[in-house]
Amino acid sequence: MWIGSGNRLAVVAANHAAEAAGVRVGQSLADARALCPALVTKPADGAADARALTRLAAWCRRFSPWTAAVPADPEIPGEAGLWLEVTGCAHLVGGEAALAATITRAFARAGFSARAGLAGTPGAAHALARFGAQFTDQDHAIAPPGGEAEALSPLPVAALRLGANLCEGLDALGLRRIGDLYPLIRGPKRAVLARRFPSLLLERVDAALGRHFEPISPDRERPRFATRLTLPEPSRAEAVIERACERLVGELATRLAAHGIGAQRFVFTAFDTVGRSQRIVIGTARPLAAAKPLARLFALKLGGIDPGPGIDGFALEAFETQPLPLRQRPLGPEADGDGPRQDPRDDAAALAPLIDRLHGRLGRKRVGRIALHPNHLPERAQAFTTADAAEAERPPAPAPPETGPGRPVRLFPKPEPVDAMAEVPDGPPVWFRWRGTRHRVARALGPERIALDWWTLPGWQANPAAPAQPPALGTAIRDYYRVETEAGTRFWIYRAGLHRADAPAHWYLHGIFP
């Protein structure tokens, strides 16, 4: 896994196989690849890591009710981890060592390698988890009650989460192990040390040794946005289902709006009397909190619910929540939406609900849009992409320069071969045969010469033994003509390659003008 920082791509995590090949965290990606050409690399996703860590923290509540994730810190390598407050938990599994072993075993079963540190202070536990294992053969290190000072003494000062600068400063003075600091933290020398280093140093030492209390906060549960409705008696009426949905949507929307939160996924569940539940899932392109559009989206799908013997309960939950972006509304007469729209984002904003509705009807992957793509080759001058709201907000690609005779509205996905007779070397066709019909050309404009994208041509090859050979480029062109047949139809037709005396030219029809 790698991240890009500045111009450098650096390895941030490597598996055992990669480490065996010499790949190290912090290495540049290119160095790593040079060491191990077969390396499989992926960009790291810090946000996903953080989410996974939070999930693990929640999962750890089976060991302790009080758990928290320590997010990664770019300043302090190896900072990411989990806190478990295990006071009063250890005896349940037979002591601290057994607890630590249980935890690491559980992680191993889940496919994680984990090291545990257990101590009377968070600082000491943090240090032991990250640096303690190198002094034991086990995957956990435990400081006995009151034994923090002794346990920490051989660990490097970096175990105190000090940041690179502070560590370097200590290193230059030979203060490398936490134990090296002990003579300087008591008595008159404490002041001497305090003058020379930021207060963080003494705070961290004191906290680790239990000389002052350092609280850890368990992860707060996110507010859940869910509403329920139980009917006094089961109903099979469509109108009941619709009204129930409307009411739940209204309640949820009010709550979301009160928190300034929008959601992108809504799940409506209907419970029937025989214990079945049916779900309708709505996804939106941008965070939504308003009742009206939401209700409209659900209305499209409520018909899909089979009331069966009767439905007596409903639930509506919102997922993928995030704060709603605040937008300045335009002042003046345009505010009502009749005036000209100045901000292109307004167009995008108007498009988003449409995309949502189409998604709702057709499915996410079935909604697409054509985007301009700057390329001289006609078939590459646009690209088909699936539409999402973000797409709509992107600035449009530059349009082709306004030279040349213009391009047909209808472009064939694949140019169709035609037989043609033309004046050499680069005259327009006099007649051509397309789909069995012969057309005589009355008027023609051209040629417009477009070269093929040379980097996509076959023939480029890299071979360690021989120098690379470029393909022949002089003839990798097309000459386009806009022709009008005697019947009055206008076609876009091209000759592939330059005229050659020794071989007939290949002609293609690429599009039709209206």
Place this chain on the structure above:
Amino acid sequence: MTPSCDYVELAVTSNFSFLRGASHPHELVDRAAELGMAAIGIADRATLAGVVRGHVAAKAAGIRLLTGARLAPEDGPEMIVYPRDRAAYGRLARVLTLGKRRAEKAECRLDLADLAGLGAAQTVLLLPPENPIDDELFINKFNELKSFLETEYYLAAAPSYDGLWPRRLERLAGLGHRAGLAVVAVNDVRLHTPERRPLLDVLTCIRKKIPLAQAGYARAAHGEHHLKSGAEMARLFQGFPEAIARTAEIAARIGFSLDELAYEYPLEPVRAGLSADSTLARLALKGAKARYPGGVPEKVRTALAHELRVIRELSYAPYFLTVDDIVRFARSRGILCQGRGSAANSAVCYCLGITAVDPALSDLLFERFVSAARDEPPDIDVDFEHERREEVIQYIYDKYGRDRAGLAATVIRYRTRSAVREVGKAMGLSEDSVAALSKTVWGRSSRGIDAGQAQEAGLDLRDPTVAQVVTLSRELIGFPRHLSQHVGGFVITKGPLSELVPIENAAMEDRTVIEWDKDDLDALGILKIDVLALGMLSCLRRCFALLADHYGRVLTLATQPAEDARVYEMLSRGDSIGVFQVESRAQMSMLPRLKPRLFYDLVVEVAIVRPGPIQGDMVHPYLRRRAGQEPVSFPSEELAGVLGKTLGVPLFQEQAMKIAIVAAGFSPTEADALRRAMATFKHTGTIHTFREKMVGGMVARGYERDFAERCFKQIEGFGTYGFPESHAASFALLVYASAWFKFHYPGVFAAALLNSQPMGFYAPAQIVRDAREHGVRIRPVDVNASDWEATLESDAASAAGQALRLGLNQVKGLGQTDGDAVVAARTLDGPFYDIADMARRSGLGRGALARLARADAFGTLGLSRRDALWLLRGLELGSETTPLPLFDAAGNGGPKFDAEPEVTLPALLPGESVAEDYRTLSLSLRAHPAALLRATLAARGFAPCSSLAGVTEGARVDIAGLALVRQRPGSASGVIFMTIEDENAVANLVVWPRTFERYRKQVLGARLVGVRGRVQKEGRAPYQVIHLVAERLIDLSPLLDSLDGAAGPNHGKNPGAVPRTPITVPSRDFH
């Protein structure tokens, strides 16, 4: 194709329009000739930088080059301007200079009104607007231009290939009609063949700083703007035959050729009533009397008379007087200088004090320098102390003015590394892949990378992009990238320089640069004076000063005792670290074989380790003859005169030339043309004819083919790196001068070398080590003893009576302002008595103080590194930028930490101390890192480097050491010479290309390297040369880092371990 046609391409953009043209001028010219054009007009964007290349190529190809430029005034249409005569050319150059001087470097800013300066006799091709909407504006602007610039105008029409060309042509014809402009056909050429299209696209991407994938419509839709035949152009201009015919007419009427640039020497101040010639004669004779107090020898007298006559005939006297004036200025300021190159063939130059090779003692070849037969200007190169050359340059500007003096340009071209980097970026490789690729490139290679290197850089060879990067970067190599200033080639003219060639601002302030480089000037016969910088002269000046200060001996280069046998004896042992020119690996191993005994041997020594003699395979025959293992014989009686001094083996450039003349029947002019053909314009492809002529000629006259081939090869080698005898002699003087100091005053020599860094092959660590081996005591950097530079201190215990004190300049990252502040404070009020006192009085910031502490510079205050850092942290200083507040009243100065309880910090381990020494001073006086690692190295099977002396030839040995020097001489077909060092000895590795390919990373990257190899020996001790031919290399650098104790067994696994700066070994790489 018909041999001639009526079409001449008049709108050509070469690659001197940087990143806009994709072909070299010579490629365009050759292609035009191939297409049967009688002429070609190359007009680059606001520059004449490429015209000389085009001109030379056109002459060779037998067509005419129309010299012009493309101008883009900010408020008017673009146009191509061709001057029709010399005066018009001068005006074009002046207008370009005007636009360039007022713009940023490499830019040109012109308004339409500025073009009034072009005057008459210009042929102007106006480029029409793209869009018809602008036609009216175009006509207005043209009328405006016409009102103040009366000359010939045309409208240039270039096919658009966009499907609308016939309509466009109609429109342009109409526009021409309305404006009163005749339409002329052009193809707006940027490529010589369509195959350059990918490169043009990549150049566009480089220029716009976008990757190809995003280039979109910035790229051209096609590659049609290549040179096209007259027939093809006629077809494109169907119905407009006059537009085609007009091209040839226009070309025929542009009469100007660069050959017309008659160069005029500046007028030197001559004494009233005296001509330049008689002034020169007077000065020369006066100088001769001073040079030979005992009477001028007859030989010199004759030579002077002869030279003065030739100089008079060719009217070169002003040039000699100019150089004399510059040298006089330097001498008056005490700046050491000495002429080099072929000027040392001249008795006049010697008598004027420009050169130092005594004509009485050597055979001079004045004709090599100045010759009536050869229509080319003399070339005097003078070396000045590198630190003070700027004074000389400013003197020249002051004296002649910027309108008459300018520095020649150096065309900076793409080399492998830059080409790969830019093409890789344009092709969308990630920054790191590009960095990894360029890391595989050795030095300043111009050979391109191959797919193997791409693989090594971790790129996937199946990806066609990799092949494209490899291929296109090779094509880009050799393309001009930008103009830079030549190291010191001055062009000085009588009239305004800007009418000879455009002048632009250099990147350096107070510098202006002309657009032509040295080869261009040579090709046009324009005189220049090379004001060069030579580090050794700075070093020698320091040597003489230190000698006078500390030993009371006042000497100069001229009065140094000559021919000291002990100095030669030292050199014969290969003991030459620091000595000028002969300290390279190759020279060091040559010295014991050549065993110089006399000054002339040094001349040979300097010349023999050069590509010429090596490629010509002349080295071994010479050594065998010198050792008496082979009789001295001459290939023929006629060559005995040529080769007499060098035992029948040609070693010098002139000898090879003379062989061509005497043995192959070349005329002197042809011989010189041959040398030039090799040296300058390599693309002319005439080398084969020369080869045929020379080898054939010699065989026909009865010489052995083998000898003839070798002589030719030698000339090939001389082409680029030739050393004429006179030049070798000038350098040999400095070899002797520096060797003399090294032998007699090693302390003086080492101090002068350290203070003249960077120079030479070796880093301070090796200079210090070498000085110690020569009995010099070295004292550490200390705030209470060191000056900014290294100094000598009296030392009763040492044999020389002086010890060397390292200077504060040795401390990495310490600025001279800070260093000077320390010395000034100490000089003012005496030594510092503690660190607080030092901090207060010197006013240094915390950063500078910490650098000194880490460099262990507080020794005399009784403070170790860590103690000093500890105390520093406790000092109440401002931040690094704010000056130190005065604590108390001065003199009282009670340091604040007096009352603190004492803290004992862990002591540094010996390894840590040495590691810190290397980090902060790049050398250590304590111990060699290899000594500390000896046990580990021995356990891993590595023997000390000194053990090589004791093993037999051919034995396999494992040794290890710090990599000091890596060198790949151009002459050694890819062999790399590597020097490694351990605590007792230096070992020389030979790495063959095949081994290098396998161990590239180790060879290039290892700081501490382990080698297994086979021992090669030559000669007998003490004149023995030992090499180890490497077979396997291991990067032991991690061991070096383990000196710190930081790299314990868990290093690397330990996510929080303090990353330390790796211990760098300052190695130097040459190629």
